[in-house]
Amino acid sequence: MIPTITAFERSPDHGRGLARDMRVRWALEEVCQPYEVRLVSFSAMKEPAHRALHPFGQIPTYEEGDLALFESGAIVLHIAERHAGLLPDDANARARAITWMFAAVNTVEPPILELVTAKFLEGDRPWSKERLPLIADRIRDRLKQLSARLGDTDWLDGAFSAGDLMMVGVLLRLKASGMLDEYPNLSAYVSRGEARPAFKRAFADQLAVFTGEPQTG
Ligand SMILES: N[C@@H](CCC(=O)N[C@@H](CS)C(=O)NCC(=O)O)C(=O)O
Structure with a gap:
């Protein structure tokens, strides 16, 4: 199942990669997992529908089937635990x-x-x-x-x-x-x-949201 993450519709950092969806995108790119992005406005983040996913009304969130997560660290850990490449075997x-x-x-x-x-x-x-x-x-x-x-x-x-x-x-x-x-x-x-390379792909994709360019994949 392809996960969906949320990111700013218009990031205050103008696409400099400082918003926390960048960490999640980077992790997904490192483990070569495709994902979808739902962009949310500041006002939509505070609505009940988004708060059901993220109690603090923020991004990023991560949805995969029945699972909904928030907190960039927890999301990256989830990705790292399920796919090889981000945590050692030992x-x-x-x-x-x-x-x-x-x-x-x-x-x-x-x-x-x-x-x-x-x-x-x-x-x-x-x-x-x-x-x-x-x-x-x-x-x-x-x-x-x-x-x-x-x-x-x-x-x-x-x-x-x-x-x-x-x-x-x-x-x-x-x-x-x-x-x-x-x-x-x-x-x-x-x-x-x-x-x-995974960082570069993630960075380009979050920048493309700001500039309106097409995403890489
Ligand atoms: N500890 C959270 C922090 C999340 C956070 O601060 N998100 C920011 C974007 S980087 C946000 O949504 N800010 C908008 C707001 O708080 O209204 C995480 O690591 O995911």
Whole structure:
């Protein structure tokens, strides 16, 4: 059964691949699974029909037969568990790859999201100027620790896994800030992710939604 995911009808990032449907598209491309996309407007996301799929009225969602999922990490894990290519066979290595998925969304992403909120939603508040450097410090702490762990290896734990997919997906949000460039191995890590053919196909498809070009498949 071909799954259907949801994505923004008009993404606020103008197709830069920062919306979280990108992670799900990338995972599906990595395991060579076809999928369909239902585009939703901001208002439709808050309607009962969409909230039945996603209690928080957001994208992405994933529907496959009777199964409906939300949360990009859970969706990527579901895909990775059902198709070869994103999780190692060895049980311990698999558990470590899943640990990196959680680390991406639970430890690295929160301060990055704080920055997005502080800049774009709270930038006009009087305390914003003082808050921004504090958040940037918290992000740099995480980047420094991640950079130390990655060292000069290509991926976080052996071969490319769903853990790397989620981590690169999270770090991509920092590209425009220039902060990633302060950690050359992390910047190269993100570039390696972006160079993967599956990433490129997923990126092109989500960009095509914004530009109105036909999808690749
Ligand atoms: N933790 C969720 C976050 C989902 C999320 O924040 N989605 C954003 C797009 S990237 C969204 O739908 N924003 C619109 C809104 O919250 O109204 C996940 O990883 O899927």
